[in-house]
Amino acid sequence: MSKSKAKFIRSLQLRKYRQKYHKIVVEGIKILNELLDEYPECITTICVQNDWYTQYADSDSTSHEIIRVSEREMQQLTSFKTAPPVLAVVEPFFSHAQLEDVTSGLCLYLDAIRDPGNLGTIFRIADWFGIRSIFLSPDTVEPFNPKVIQSSMASIFRVKWAYAELKDLVSDTELTVLAATMDGKPMSDFGEMKNGLLVLGNESRGVSDEALNIATDCVSISGHMKLGAESLNVAVAAGILCAHFQLMSGES
Amino acid sequence: MSKSKAKFIRSLQLRKYRQKYHKIVVEGIKILNELLDEYPECITTICVQNDWYTQYADSDSTSHEIIRVSEREMQQLTSFKTAPPVLAVVEPFFSHAQLEDVTSGLCLYLDAIRDPGNLGTIFRIADWFGIRSIFLSPDTVEPFNPKVIQSSMASIFRVKWAYAELKDLVSDTELTVLAATMDGKPMSDFGEMKNGLLVLGNESRGVSDEALNIATDCVSISGHMKLGAESLNVAVAAGILCAHFQLMSGES
Numbered sequence: 199m200s201k202s203k204a205k206f207i208r209s210l211q212l213r214k215y216r217q218k219y220h221k222i223v224v225e226g227i228k229i230l231n232e233l234l235d236e237y238p239e240c241i242t243t244i245c246v247q248n249d250w251y252t253q254y255a256d257s258d259s260t261s262h263e264i265i266r267v268s269e270r271e272m273q274q275l276t277s278f279k280t281a282p283p284v285l286a287v288v289e290p291f292f293s294h295a296q297l298e299d300v301t302s303g304l305c306l307y308l309d310a311i312r313d314p315g316n317l318g319t320i321f322r323i324a325d326w327f328g329i330r331s332i333f334l335s336p337d338t339v340e341p342f343n344p345k346v347i348q349s350s351m352a353s354i355f356r357v358k359w360a361y362a363e364l365k366d367l368v369s370d371t372e373l374t375v376l377a378a379t380m381d382g383k384p385m386s387d388f389g390e391m392k393n394g395l396l397v398l399g400n401e402s403r404g405v406s407d408e409a410l411n412i413a414t415d416c417v418s419i420s421g422h423m424k425l426g427a428e429s430l431n432v433a434v435a436a437g438i439l440c441a442h443f444q445l446m447s448g449e450s
Numbered sequence: 451m452s453k454s455k456a457k458f459i460r461s462l463q464l465r466k467y468r469q470k471y472h473k474i475v476v477e478g479i480k481i482l483n484e485l486l487d488e489y490p491e492c493i494t495t496i497c498v499q500n501d502w503y504t505q506y507a508d509s510d511s512t513s514h515e516i517i518r519v520s521e522r523e524m525q526q527l528t529s530f531k532t533a534p535p536v537l538a539v540v541e542p543f544f545s546h547a548q549l550e551d552v553t554s555g556l557c558l559y560l561d562a563i564r565d566p567g568n569l570g571t572i573f574r575i576a577d578w579f580g581i582r583s584i585f586l587s588p589d590t591v592e593p594f595n596p597k598v599i600q601s602s603m604a605s606i607f608r609v610k611w612a613y614a615e616l617k618d619l620v621s622d623t624e625l626t627v628l629a630a631t632m633d634g635k636p637m638s639d640f641g642e643m644k645n646g647l648l649v650l651g652n653e654s655r656g657v658s659d660e661a662l663n664i665a666t667d668c669v670s671i672s673g674h675m676k677l678g679a680e681s682l683n684v685a686v687a688a689g690i691l692c693a694h695f696q697l698m699s700g701e702s
Contacts, residue, residue, distance in 0.1 A: 315567065319683050319686060322679045322682065322683060322686075323679075323682065323683075323686055325674075325679035326671075326673040326674065326679040326681075326682050327673055327674065328673070328674035349683075351679060351680070351681075353679050356679075385693075385697075386697060419578075419693060420696070421578035421579055421580070421696075422577075422578065422579065422580035427574045427575075427577035427578040427603060427605050427608075428603070429578075429603075430574065430575065430578050430689065431571050431574060431575075431601075431685070431689075433683070433685075433686060434571060434574075434575055434685060434686055434688075434689035435689075436686075437682065437683075437686035437687075437689050437690050438689050438690055438693040441637075441671060441690040441693070441694075442693075444672070444673075445637075445638060
């Protein structure tokens, strides 16, 4: 592998280069195989360690190049501590969430989620529960971050998403906007949400004041607050709330 | 800071040295402040970056030494990518879960959980919902791993735990042992669990055959399996199931 190619791939760990070159990096056998099955035309380069080379050498595509690399070379390309067997350069693609999605189903609004692992896990949760659109505040971590892709298990390619200001999504004053907070009403007070937004806030600060002003109500997950943990991880809270609203919709 | 001291602290990232020296490392302001409040006698050394030094220099303890370090030195001590402001060497302590706990409340059994972030998050969930005991299969990651401590937000010091074989916990054949699987009964089929074990399995392989043989029933979280994600993250599944059983117990 040429030095310039390696430098180029490494540069894609940073958002500015992903935007400049309009390329992203996908790591690991499972996610890459999913892309090869479903979206092969988006793959431009596959870097594969020797031991796994034959698995990919036969793929009868002329649209992407395959580069055989050593473990040491892979170690220099990866954004993870452990070098994956395979890593690909991919044209970024996703389904764009639309403004009208909020009136036709329950959507998520992520207000400054900063941890890539949390964002990816929330995409995976949405995908699991059939939530088709996620809106992200401008200061939420980018879904094309390699660690988000990894922890989403490729759900960022299946669930629709878009960056948006919350206020631009709720021009309709009838819309339910439910903020997950520490002092809202118990989850069991809420029945089905046929449409609207569930707002999940930043890992340390929670939902912003601006979003709280727009919210029509607040929901909490009851715990033994006085005794134990101060809060739940935001992705876990997302999972619990999504499971509740799916159950209420009678879809389970 | 002496080279030998730095080497000693770095060695504690590995389980064998934690066991050899009977010391663990706790990183970050929030968790350390909790320890200083609640268990100051366990702290032997605090390493603090210059900018935060005054916060810790005044702590009127003679039981621990305080070492002022540069950011660069901290970078060499930490197990994280970003150097924390403060890091402490601590005598490990925890409340030992007892065999009889499984008959007096709902407990968790973790069957080969390997990701430190998942284990820590599950401790935080248990702490939040008032589950007081977690049992770990021998091949589950160690709670004293710095990344487990970090993601548990110190819950590993509050929730009782012990390593145990599942078969040794269920000598009583009346005990409910519920395994979380992909093809169990829907969660909504299950009411209150006054006692017993909820078994959560490995991130890739799920609950082991051995544990499935011991389980009295299997529970699943309904999703849109055919369309979307293949599975939920195990910590998210733990959160959803714990929230359900807490709701069923009428404690919410």
